[in-house]
Amino acid sequence: MSAVVVEDRGPVRVLTLDRPDRRNALDLDDRLELLDALKAADREARAIVLTGAGSVFCAGGDIRSMSQDPEVARRRLEVVNAVVRQVVTGERPLVAAVEGGAYGLGLALAAACDVVVAGRGATFSTSFAxxxxxxxxxxxxxxxxxxxxxxxxxxxxTARAFDAAEAERIGVVETLVDDGAALDAAVATATTLAGMSAPMVTAVRRLLVQPDQSLEGLLAAEADTQVELLGGPQFAEGRAAFLERRPPDFTHV
Structure with missing residues (x-):
């Protein structure tokens, strides 16, 4: 049985964690499958939605599969590090659709996404402690x-639980919707992102996570990025669309 269900909705690929019997807690094999699915989506789609099957987005790591053996523990962490590295530094934007709850690793997966959409009844906790x-x-x-x-x-x-309203207020969540509506809202957001200039989206994501976040570091990176984008076909289309007073078509350039 696959741990990740893959579905394409137009230019958006939806990846659904599918271990509802254990609230989508992820063991090593699940993490490897998620990593592969994320890499494939980054190559084959224009935007990605990450969600969970059943009543919980993701309860975290599968505690029953955790090991005190240092070599086993290191392997698990290497894989989950690769997962979050792919989420944060990949080419495509990611939107998390959270229903029920996101705890520990689950909260980390959501927080790594560009946009988090959550049902009003969702709850969150770092939970590791x-x-x-x-x-x-x-x-x-x-x-x-x-x-x-x-x-x-x-x-x-403290690893205290906090609700969706607090999550939105402090910045864990960008958009709150009625319970049961998170996935459709996330797909709508991802579809909007999919219609944007792909080089622009990649550039923005890279600027925000580049190692040098000092003023001078970002000024230099912005200048390099802007020069590159100004010379590309996406900007040419955007400028032409502006002058012709029409919506730009970035998906066919």
Whole structure:
């Protein structure tokens, strides 16, 4: 049985974590399958939606499959690091559709996406501290970018649950919708992103995660990026569309 169900909705690829019997908690094999699915979607689609089957987006890592053997633990973490690296640095934009809850690794996967859409009844928790673990799956990187370092410290140390309204207020979630509507709303957002200039989307994503986030580092990176984009066919189409007072068609350039 596949851990990830793949469905194309026009230019958007929907990846559904499909382990509802364990609330989509991911073991090593599941992580490997998710990594492969993300890489394929990055090659074959223009935008990606990540969601979960059943009543929970993702409950985190599968605790029953965790091992105290250092070699086994290292392998699990290498794979999940590759997953979040693909989410953050891949070519295509990602939208998370969260229903029910996102905990631990599940919260980290959502936080790594460009946009998070959640049902109003969704709940969130960093959860690692509850079993004596520190964060992984890049959460110590992605969560401060969303909520700031002080709030990140509090959420990681207490592992308290917080609801969707608070998640939106502090920046974990961008869009709240009625329960059951997160996937359709996420697909709509992803479809909008799919219609944007692909080189522009990639450029914005890379600027936001490049190692040098100093003012001078970003000024230099912005200049290099803009020069490259100005010389490309997507900008030529955008400029022509502006002058001709028509919507740009970035998907066929």
């Amino acid at each position: 509850k079993i004596g673990l520190a964060p992984d799956t890049g959460l110590s990187y992605t969560l401060p970018l969303r909520v700031g370092r002080g709030r990140t410290r509090e959420l990681l140390l």
